[in-house]
Amino acid sequence: MKVARCRVRPAVLAATLSLALIVALVPAAGPVPAAPTHGTALTLAPAAPTVDRWSIDLSVVDGDDVNVRRTPAGLRLRDARPSPARAARSPHSAAAEGILLTAPRTLSRPVTRVRAEVTARTAPGATVEAQVRGWRASGWTEWRSAAAGAVFDRPVTRVQTRVVLTARDARAAATVTEVQLSADSRAAVSATIPARTYRVYATRIGLVGETTANGRIVQPRDHFVALPSRRGLAPQNSGDYTVRVCTTTGSRCEYAPVWDVGPWNTRDDYWNPSWVRENWKDLPQGRPEAQAAYQSGYNGGRDQFGRTVLNPAGIDLADGTFWDGLQLTTNAWVDVAYLWTGGGSRGVVGDGPLNIRSGAGTGYAVRGLAARYANVPIECYVTGQSVSGPYRTTTRWNRLASGQYVSHAYISAVYGATVPRC
Numbered sequence: 001m002k003v004a005r006c007r008v009r010p011a012v013l014a015a016t017l018s019l020a021l022i023v024a025l026v027p028a029a030g031p032v033p034a035a036p037t038h039g040t041a042l043t044l045a046p047a048a049p050t051v052d053r054w055s056i057d058l059s060v061v062d063g064d065d066v067n068v069r070r071t072p073a074g075l076r077l078r079d080a081r082p083s084p085a086r087a088a089r090s091p092h093s094a095a096a097e098g099i100l101l102t103a104p105r106t107l108s109r110p111v112t113r114v115r116a117e118v119t120a121r122t123a124p125g126a127t128v129e130a131q132v133r134g135w136r137a138s139g140w141t142e143w144r145s146a147a148a149g150a151v152f153d154r155p156v157t158r159v160q161t162r163v164v165l166t167a168r169d170a171r172a173a174a175t176v177t178e179v180q181l182s183a184d185s186r187a188a189v190s191a192t193i194p195a196r197t198y199r200v201y202a203t204r205i206g207l208v209g210e211t212t213a214n215g216r217i218v219q220p221r222d223h224f225v226a227l228p229s230r231r232g233l234a235p236q237n238s239g240d241y242t243v244r245v246c247t248t249t250g251s252r253c254e255y256a257p258v259w260d261v262g263p264w265n266t267r268d269d270y271w272n273p274s275w276v277r278e279n280w281k282d283l284p285q286g287r288p289e290a291q292a293a294y295q296s297g298y299n300g301g302r303d304q305f306g307r308t309v310l311n312p313a314g315i316d317l318a319d320g321t322f323w324d325g326l327q328l329t330t331n332a333w334v335d336v337a338y339l340w341t342g343g344g345s346r347g348v349v350g351d352g353p354l355n356i357r358s359g360a361g362t363g364y365a366v367r368g369l370a371a372r373y374a375n376v377p378i379e380c381y382v383t384g385q386s387v388s389g390p391y392r393t394t395t396r397w398n399r400l401a402s403g404q405y406v407s408h409a410y411i412s413a414v415y416g417a418t419v420p421r422c
Contacts, residue, residue, distance in 0.1 A: 051111050056102055056161055056179040064235055066215040067098035068165065074120070074177040075100060080167040095305075096170075097213065100163040101235060104135065110155030111183040116146035118163070118179050125172030129164045130179050131230070138343045138416040139375065140240045142231040142269070146181065159183060164230065194401075195342030195377070196271050198286035199248065200314030202334045203263055204322045212260035221324065223353050223371035226260035226316035228288060229269035229278065232340065234258050239348065239373040244337040244402060245315065246368070247326055253356065253368035253402060254325030255339075255349070255376045256318070263313040264290040264303040270314060271338045279304065288314030320353065325369040339377055345419050346375040347398055350412025351390045356404040360384025360397035367404050377401040378414065380422035 058075045061068055069078040077098045116130035131143045134156025143162065144150035161181060165174050205226060208218050212226070214236050225243055227233075232241040239257040246253035267278045270288045274281040280289045283298070291312035292298035303309050315336055322328050339346075352372035357364040361384045370376055377400060384397040389409025396408035399422055 050182050050184045051109055052105075052107050052181075052183045054105060054181055056100075056163070056181070058100065058163075058176060058179065061100065064101050064215065065099060066101075066211075066213070067096070068100050068163075071175070074175040075163065075165070076173065076175050077165050077167055080170045080173060082167075082169070096167045098165045099214070100165075102161045104158045104160040106158050107156075107183055110157050110185070111152075111159075112155050112185045113149050113151050114146050114159050114181055114183045115149040116161070116179060116181050118147075118176060120174055120176040122174040123172045125168040126174040127164075127166045128174045128176055130161060130181075131164060132159055132161050132181070134159050139340060139346060142241075142272075142340065143233065144231070155185070195244075195337045195339045196286070197335060197337040198271060198314075199333055199335050200270075200286075200288055201291060201312040201331065202245070202315050202317050202322075202328070203311060203313040203331045204328075205260065205262075205316045205318050208319070213262075214259050216259050218318065221320040222318040223254070223256055223320040223325065223369065224259040224318045225256045225321060226262040227258050227269075228262055228265040228290070228314065229267060230261055231269045231272075231278070232258050232338065233261060234373075237373055239371075239375040240340070242339045242375045243315070244339060244376075245317065245321070245326065246335045246402075247328070248333055248335060250335075251367070252326045253404070254321050254353075255356070255368075255370040255374040255400075256321050256325065257371060257373050257375075259318075260316065263311075263316045264288075264307070264309055267304060271341065288312070290314060321369075321371070325353070325371075339375065342377065342401075343416070344401070345378045345417040346415055347378045347406070347408075347411040348413045348415075349374045349376060349406070349410060351410050354406055354410050356400065356402075356406050358404060360405050362387070364405070370406055376406065378419050380420050381408065382422045 059070050061070050067078045080096045082096050114132045118130050120128045130146045132146045132150050133143045134141045134152045135158040136154050136156050141152055208220050210218050216236050234240040234257050241258040244255050268289045269278055273285050283292055290309045293301050293309040294312040349370045353369040355366045356368050356370055358367055360382050378398045379401055381396050381398050383395050386395045387407040387409040391412055392409055394408050397405045398408055399405055
């Protein structure tokens with residue numbers, strides 16, 4: 001885990017603005033339009049004074065950053081060439097991409113809005129964006145652009161920032177020289193609802209030895225998924241964003257972290273309502289753009305990069321998830337729950353893939369797998385067979401929200417709420 005590397009500085013613009021592009025500006029004054037969030041009503045309050053101001057240290061590039069480098073001029077892509085091996089089917093390789101991930105910053109008090117100002121020089125075909133997410137009791141929010149101010153549905157106590165650079169070809173360069181952030185309180189909201197679930201078409205990732213959008217080298221029989229939006233992209237070795245993906249019969253499921261971007265698009269968070277969805281806002285919630293393009297010719301049958309969509313996929317499954325978790329033999333429709341859109345307690349799978357069973361003992365049928373690092377929703381716990389695992393020897397079995405069970409011996413941590421006895 002990174003050590004904290006943000007430093008507090010006054011939020012003033014650099015004197016070199018005439019040579020730089022301000023990618024993310026403070027929004028215009030005035031009220032933010034009221035909108036529902038996660039099925040709840042958002043109640044706006046007057047803006048409070050700024051709670052915190054800080055700047056990102058762009059000079060530290062380490063193991064959880066992807067395809068970026070520090071130069072005397074500023075932060076740049078390490079390799080601005082799109083990958084030809086993946087460009088045909090992997091959307092985040094249709095353009096070169098790099099991500100600088102900062103350490104989470106603990107705020108002086110809870111906030112509900114974070115804004116960013118980015119000073120950068122960009123060439124045509126290159127983009128720079130500062131994105132933030134916030135920590136609350138039930139876990140991390142989705143990543144949001146901070147250009148116009150990211151508003152969270154509940155107060156957050158920590159904020160993490162990432163800077164995303166893209167280039168359509170090697171000649172399209174962007175150089176980031178400064179990123180400043182400020183946090184205040186703008187809104188309050190009521191409680192959450194259960195995780196959203198949609199039926200979408202799944203394809204197999206394959207691509208063993210290639211690099212995912214979060215920097216992981218794909219392993220044989222790997223366990224993770226890809227979704228067509230960076231908003232739900234988890235850092236390496238974390239399940240901050242986890243899905244439960246099941247066969248349509250419900251006979252097999254896997255809980256898996258989101259470690260890649262795809263298929264087809266990179267800005268299609270189709271599980272969100274239209275007022276939140278980044279692109280394709282006229283499509284019904286839960287329908288991926290690729291599905292609409294393939295089935296009904298939406299957007300001329302093409303993805304955001306202008307490529308002809310060859311299947312309706314809304315999720316990609318790594319080989320282990322595809323073959324071992326769901327026991328699929330070909331691409332198929334699946335039911336996907338986007339678990340971070342719900343609430344309640346979560347257990348972190350510390351070692352896996354872990355069998356999920358129909359009852360509280362190893363004699364019960366295996367109904368699927370929970371990948372290592374997956375954050376699984378725990379409803380309650382029961383007493384069952386004693387199991388010795390990497391974290392404890394225990395008779396506790398956690399009942400998941402799907403009605404299946406995992407031994408607590410393999411759960412490294414629980415957060416979000418107190419877990420009651422069933």
